[in-house]
Amino acid sequence: MRFAGNFLCRIAGAAALFACAAQAADLPAPQTLQRQMPTPPQAFAVYEPHLSVGDRHVTIRYVGYPAVAVFERILGRNWQKRGEAVELRALDGYVSRLPVSRFLAKRGFLVFARQDGAPFTVNNLRQNEKDVPLGPWYLVWDNIGNPALIAEGARNWPYQVKEIRLVALSDRALLPEGLDPRFRPGAALVKTHCLTCHKVNGYGGEKFAGNLAEIAKGSDRAEFLRLLLVPAAQRDGATMPALSDRLPEAERRRIAGAIFDYLKAVPVLP
């Protein structure tokens, strides 16, 4: 199928090639992809952010491929020119949108096993979840000796990834007409910190139903901020991670406040 598609694209000429290349694709099972990749899988050592607490980093060696090599194979040549972001969709509705530029500047790996043969699972300490299956695919980053990546924590490490697609970073849902420009930074923060799991005006992940813009309208500011900063204090067994718990407290409060003020201000779109 794949071969036929490429062949048709090629004889149709360069203009059509653009349209023929895949924009969205299910990631094949690891054994299947292994047969399609030009090089065998490799081991990559990373500080596992789900297991690292404070400055105590836990090094895990995972087996997989450089993410860009998988994209090249699955999305086709010039994938990096056909979208602004790579969207990774997980089995449980979690959606991660990461700029294409990030994959070109930092080393990300799509992995499918641990090198030591231990189960391909992780304890997600911040989300109160044990033995979370990571497969079929897990995106990890070469964060050893990279303070900026370490500071991000597990935010950009989606697991149970089953599908990838190239998307535009459409801001129309987040920045509708009429929104005061001073809320723009808040919108960017929501994108970074919340939209992997939640939606604003239909844009974002599907881990929790509901429109954050609508929820915020009926919420008390202090209570909302507490929920973001210490979810466990607001409800038992919360699986929502605390907002960037690697940042200084004052910075976390500032981010949470900007997020709430934006959500309160942004018009709710149908």
Ligand code: HEC
């Ligand atoms: C990793 C996924 C994830 C991220 C990231 C996340 N949340 Fe949540 N959130 C959840 C889940 C799951 C729940 C459901 C309650 C629970 O299990 O904690 C929830 C619950 C909530 C609720 C309560 C909704 C209700 O009506 O009860 C609010 C409000 C909320 N989140 C806002 C936010 C905001 C704002 C951000 C960004 C700062 C954010 N969340 C980031 C997963 C996430």
